[in-house]
Amino acid sequence: MNENNIPKTYDAKEWENELYSKWEESGLFNPDICIKKNITDETKPTFSIVLPPPNVTGTLHAGHAAMLAIEDTIVRYHRMKGDRTLWIPGTDHAAVATQSKVENILWKEEQKTRFDLGREEFLKRIETFAQQSHDTIVHQTKKMGASLDWSREAYTLDEKRSLSVRTAFKKMYDDGLIYRGYRVVNWTIKGQSTCSDDEVVTIERQAKLYTFRYSKNFPIAIATTRPETKLGDTAIAVHPDDERYKKYIGQTFTADVGSAKPLAIKIIADESVDPAFGTGAVGVTPAHSHADFEMRERHPEIDLIQVIDTDGTMTAEAGQDYAHLTTLEAREKFVLWLRENDLIEKEEDITQNVGTSDRYEDVLEIIPMRQWFVAVNKEFDHSGKKTTLKQLMREAVGPGKITLLPERFSKTYFHWIDNLRDWCISRQIWFGHRIPVWYCLSCKKERINATVKSRWFFVRHGETDWNKKEINAGTTDIPLNETGREQARLTAEKLAAENIGVIFSSHLSRAHETAKIIGKKIGVDEIIIDDRLQERNMGKAEGLSYSETKKRFPDLQKYNGKSANNESYEEAENRIWKAVSEHLEKHSHKNVLITSHGAVLRALWRKIQGVTPESIMNIKRFPNATPLSIDILKPCEYCGHHFFEQDPDTLDTWFSSGLWTFSTLGWPDENAVDFKNYHPTSLLETGYDILFFWVARMILMTEYLLDTHPFDTIYLHGLVRDEQGRKMSKSLGNVIDPLTVSEKYGADALRMALISGSTPGNDLRLSDEKIVMMRNFTNKLWNLARYVGTMTEKTNTPPEPKTDADQYLIKKLHAIVRDITRHLERYELSLAAEELREFTWGDFADWYVEVHKVEKNDALLRYAFDKILKLWHPFMPFVTEAIHQTFHFDTNEFLMIAKWPEFDTTKLEIATENRFELVKGLISTIRNVRAAYHIDPAQKMTVSAFGESEQTLRGNEEIFKRLARIDKLQTLKSAVAPKNTLRVQYGLLSAFLHLDGVVDIAKERARFTKEKDEKEKYIATLEAKLSNKNFIERAKKEIIETKHGKLKESQKQLLDIKNHLASLQN
């Protein structure tokens, strides 16, 4: 290899993309291929991690980069070790997070809300956005060097994960753990959705606390910051022992505050009330407070009155003065009323904590609603014993079960479980897994996780001129107008993806043409004309305007009205029902479009819903060319109808994320190969900020569904902050973009900066400076390779030690391999990286390479460097692989799959001289002890030793016995130190003696890893320096050229060294 061809600096950009593609093409990220290529085999242990799926909300940030760096390091280590190693990539649809992001963009760019676009179109926008985010994320992930098995990539919203979600939902529903209940939920007005307790972000704000009475003679005053909610008060709670109020407990007082009905306030006793706070009485608003709702569960006799609506205005229950006002307007008005009636006793300014929505950032309202919940406290039968989900979660973590790193987080975990309420899993947002529940349109009964046979669409024709002029057409054949045709085309677009097989249409041209326009656009040629789908015959009313008809034939709007010699709703309904039923028998497996007319569809819709004939006019009119979709299922087991509609809500995103460790491995197919091989996974590595959101839910789901743990160990990394310790945020402009950084300094430098100097659970400050330092190190490694690769001969001689320095290096190398391996096994990445860096830079580069320049031992140098390179690979995959590809120190095709270095404990034994020194030290100790405690120097003693010192002592037992006057050398294991013992420290050893006269000497822990051969190393360096001709010549020159006859410091040092060496030789 010609030195000149190799650049002096390592240029990450030159290598990274190319190397990643090569790795990827090799397929070696996939354990199946590693088995095929004999890098591992079926007898080897498995090691698996699922990547915490990044949200498809944009791009990766520094936190993701840390996650990737940590996980990839661990994964690469295990792969090199020969484990069957699997790391699965994926992304998270992240429901609310993504939806709110797209909604914000939509509002900013087009001033539209999701309701303006409609469900289908809005979802399309989100999917486009999600796809782009996904691509960016994958690109960034690859840039970091992450050795993920892309062939197994998953998405929380794809078909397979969807199946897992439905399966899990059904099982929980069947076990009674998922229920639909009327409870108070956190509601974001802006997002028009619920959110779970964990998604609530409490912020501090200024508020006014009003103390008032409901009426002049009301016996108890209460305080509130939300006076308008008091219109929904139904009780006052006081402490049971509160003497002031005891006499009122159980009584009900009424007060007219302007709400729809006068308030009936019952005085109840509840332990949760703090009698010392405020007036010692709490106004209870069960509809708009979690605490008060729970209070009502304890006191079911009190009422619940909802005064705030989902749009943030007051309901009718609040009274006609307040209905439809915003909460703020209502508050002002109510306060004014209180003031006018002289009911306010106190107004004070306080700071208050309020809950806001994590994603929409508006203050949440607490509103009672019918929602889906997971019951965490409900007992159920689990593998033969009674338990609750809470209990399952609690029992999963602890010694011998799931290990948390750092361990202290288990405390917060348990605390969180203890305070857990039922988990609200339904969301009114559109992006996410639809709740797999269908309601029979006729009898309203639920069906879970149903198979949809087909979807049927009912469309009223597009607009005609008569529609526009509000004239009855009936059987009169009025064609579509231009607007009508356009409407049909738009409808076709909406239906394009619905895979419609057949179209049935009324023969009347306005319907038929609508069908034709749609059919052409969605590629359905066959349009079956069925006269029974035609419009209601309006008899004499055809051609009359709506208002005229109303005047002349008022009974036409009735179910049986026939005064215009017309067809009644009843007759029309029967014929269309017959037609639809017939078609259903033949075509229920196909998606079907039916184009028909307003009145008959309305009649049909009434029939399907099974409401009384009299309420026909309460059925909403069908607008022109707007599809109504109905799911066709197996007939309802209660009423026999086929028509169902799915719950419009979606699931909390964490419901699907909770299944991630096994939904990615093939579950619900419990025989899936991956599932059998790789579950439970070995490690979960994620930020501590989602311990509750995600980790806890995975534990819940896995314990419940599979009766096992999702992972053995949880490694929680900290938040990545900027150099001043602030959270990275766009508004502060301090965001470190991993992509920019890795382009500038290389991915390896970024990885190292994120790993070293960081410990699990603690936040990490990332600065440019730190990254530069690591970039410098990658360059150091590169140049080491240049030296070792070009300055040494390739040799096949085994690396035999020739000098003390060689000996030291070998010993140190084995110690390093042992330490790094041990650190990696314990997930102590930072320690591993630091220690390895110190060894590489301090020992190998700055010391041994210098030695090598004098005492050439090429075989050993190459041998050592090869080991170092392999140890570095998991941390810095690119530069190490680049070196490998350039210099080929090892024969493997890729360093990535090179065998992890092993160490030999016998090589770690300390040298004889050092042992001797150790013994000498111990003897002095004994002498000191004898002197200090006036023990007869002639008296013999028992000496006890531990650990590595024991070995040392045994090796020199005879000398030791003689010199130290002992009669017995004993072995003690730690913990044995008797109470009445004095211990005296000397050097490396600590000795202790019993006060009863017999002296024991023991060494509790000797640390030999850093022992005295530092000295060896020092001498070797000096020798090397001094025998380096250049060095001597330079020094001489310096001395001669020195002006003023004064030696510079450095020269003095040189002389010192010389003298020192001379004294050593004597």
Added chain:
RNA sequence: GGACAAUUAGCUCAGUUGGUUAGAGCACAGCAUUCACAUUGCUGGGGUCACUGGUUCGAAUCCAGUAUUGUCCACCA
């Protein structure tokens, strides 16, 4: 209000089960430069390990308390 953490050199941080003289990088000072590497090397200064007690032969490390900072949780109406 509760819980958890942090406090080590001018700055950013390691220090994993109590043990030689408490470490690293940056910054600072001095020196070196045909050398694999200036993205370099050598040398040096700089620390009462927040404070006060306790346990121990021995404490940055364990215990108790105090102070400051931060994070999370909580129904103070």
